[in-house]
Amino acid sequence: MCLYTPQYWPFSAPPEATILGNGEYPTHNIPLQIIENSKYIVCCDGSADKLLAHNVIPNLIVGDCDSVSSEVKHKYCDIIRQINEQDTNDQTKAVKTLLSQNKKRIAIVGATGNREDHTIGNIALLVEYNKMGTDIAIYTNYGVLFACYGAQTFSSRPNQQISIFNVSCKTLKSNGLTYQIYPFTNWWQGTLNNAYGNQFSIDADGDYIVMISY
Amino acid sequence: MCLYTPQYWPFSAPPEATILGNGEYPTHNIPLQIIENSKYIVCCDGSADKLLAHNVIPNLIVGDCDSVSSEVKHKYCDIIRQINEQDTNDQTKAVKTLLSQNKKRIAIVGATGNREDHTIGNIALLVEYNKMGTDIAIYTNYGVLFACYGAQTFSSRPNQQISIFNVSCKTLKSNGLTYQIYPFTNWWQGTLNNAYGNQFSIDADGDYIVMISY
Numbered sequence: 001m002c003l004y005t006p007q008y009w010p011f012s013a014p015p016e017a018t019i020l021g022n023g024e025y026p027t028h029n030i031p032l033q034i035i036e037n038s039k040y041i042v043c044c045d046g047s048a049d050k051l052l053a054h055n056v057i058p059n060l061i062v063g064d065c066d067s068v069s070s071e072v073k074h075k076y077c078d079i080i081r082q083i084n085e086q087d088t089n090d091q092t093k094a095v096k097t098l099l100s101q102n103k104k105r106i107a108i109v110g111a112t113g114n115r116e117d118h119t120i121g122n123i124a125l126l127v128e129y130n131k132m133g134t135d136i137a138i139y140t141n142y143g144v145l146f147a148c149y150g151a152q153t154f155s156s157r158p159n160q161q162i163s164i165f166n167v168s169c170k171t172l173k174s175n176g177l178t179y180q181i182y183p184f185t186n187w188w189q190g191t192l193n194n195a196y197g198n199q200f201s202i203d204a205d206g207d208y209i210v211m212i213s214y
Numbered sequence: 215m216c217l218y219t220p221q222y223w224p225f226s227a228p229p230e231a232t233i234l235g236n237g238e239y240p241t242h243n244i245p246l247q248i249i250e251n252s253k254y255i256v257c258c259d260g261s262a263d264k265l266l267a268h269n270v271i272p273n274l275i276v277g278d279c280d281s282v283s284s285e286v287k288h289k290y291c292d293i294i295r296q297i298n299e300q301d302t303n304d305q306t307k308a309v310k311t312l313l314s315q316n317k318k319r320i321a322i323v324g325a326t327g328n329r330e331d332h333t334i335g336n337i338a339l340l341v342e343y344n345k346m347g348t349d350i351a352i353y354t355n356y357g358v359l360f361a362c363y364g365a366q367t368f369s370s371r372p373n374q375q376i377s378i379f380n381v382s383c384k385t386l387k388s389n390g391l392t393y394q395i396y397p398f399t400n401w402w403q404g405t406l407n408n409a410y411g412n413q414f415s416i417d418a419d420g421d422y423i424v425m426i427s428y
Binding site: 117 | 303326327328329330331332333334335336337338339341342354356357359375377379381382399400401402403405406421425427
C-alpha cells in the first residue's frame with residue numbers, strides 16, 4: 001500500500017517529518033507505518049519513552065520535559081530541546097521547532113486517545129498550523145484529520161466516512177457527500193457523513209477541519 | 215468516596231439513569247462505579263455486548279441495532295428498542311428514550327475513546343441535551359464533561375485541571391481559573407486551564423462545555 005495516496009495525505013509531496021504526540025501510542029497499521037517510514041521523528045516529551053520502547057530512536061525530543069523519564073532525559077540529553085513556556089502545548093512546540101528547521105510537511109501520530117480535552121485541543125490546533133503555512137495532518141487509529149481554508153476537493157472511496165468540523169465558515173456547502181453540509185454552529189453537526197464516490201468537494205469561506213476515516 | 219460530590223456531578227440530585235455508549239468501555243474507577251451503582255442502564259446498540267461481558271444486564275438496548283450481536287439481540291429481544299432513523303446517533307436516541315420515561319438526570323459513560331469524530335460529536339451533543347431540559351454529564355476515564363448556559367459557579371479542588379469549550383458565547387469570562395478565559399473562536403483555546411481553589415465561576419451569555427479532570 002502506498003501510504004501517501006491522496007485519500008490519506010491530502011498534500012502534493014510526502015511529509016518531511018513526523019511528530020509523535022504523548023497520547024495513546026498508535027496501534028493501527030497506517031500511523032505505525034508512518035513512524036516506521038519516517039526520516040525525522042520529533043517526540044513530544046514523554047512520548048520519547050514510548051517510541052524507545054518500540055525500539056525507535058527519535059531525532060529530537062521537544063517539550064517542557066515534565067513527562068519524559070529521567071533515564072531517557074539523561075541518556076538522550078543531546079537531542080532534547082526543553083521549552084518551558086506554558087502558553088503552547090508540546091505538540092505546538094514540536095511544530096514550531098520543525099518550522100524553524102524549514103520542515104513544513106508534517107505527519108502527527110499519537111495525538112489522541114487519552115484525555116478528551118487534549119484530543120480536542122490537538123485536533124483544533126490544526127487550524128493554527130495551517131495558518132503557519134504547514135502541510136500537516138493527524139493520523140489516528142481511525143482516520144486522518146487536517147485543516148482547510150476555503151474551497152477544496154478531496155479524494156475518497158465510495159461510502160468512506162467523513163466528518164467536517166466548522167471553525168470559522170459562514171458559507172459551507174458540499175458536493176459528493178450523503179448529507180448536505182451547512183455553516184455548522186456546533187461540532188456534532190458535521191459528524192458521520194459519507195462520500196458518494198471517488199471525490200467530494202467543499203465550498204467554504206473560512207477554516208474547517210476534515211476527518212476522513214480509513 | 216461519594217460519587218456524586220459537586221466536583222463530579224454538578225447537579226442537585228443524583229442521576230436516575232446511565233447510558234453506556236459504544237465507545238471504549240470504561241477502565242477508571244468513577245465511570246465503573248457509576249455503572250455499578252446505576253438503577254437503570256440504557257445501552258447504545260453494541261455496548262450491550264460489552265456490558266453483558268462485564269456481567270451486568272442492561273434495562274434497555276437502544277439504537278439502529280447494527281452493532282449489537284445477533285445472539286444478544288435474540289436473547290434480550292424484550293428490552294431492545296430498535297430505532298432506525300439516521301438523523302440522530304445512538305446516544306441521542308438513548309437520551310430521548312429516557313426523556314420519554316421522564317428520566318432527565320442522566321450519566322453517560324463509554325461515550326469516548328474510539329473514533330475521534332464520535333468522541334467530539336458525543337461531547338458536543340451535550341449542548342443539545344441541555345436544551346432538552348436534562349441534567350446530563352459524560353464520565354470518561356479522565357474527567358466529567360457537561361454543557362452550561364450563562365453564568366455558573368462550579369466546585370473544584372485547588373489545581374484541578376479544567377477545560378472550557380465555547381459553543382455560542384460572545385461574552386465568556388472566568389473567576390478562579392489560572393488563565394482568564396475569553397470568547398474563544400476555536401476549541402483548543404479553552405483547554406488546559408486550572409482551578410485556583412475550591413470553586414470557580416464563569417460569566418457567559420451562551421452555551422459552553424466544561425471538562426473537569428478527576
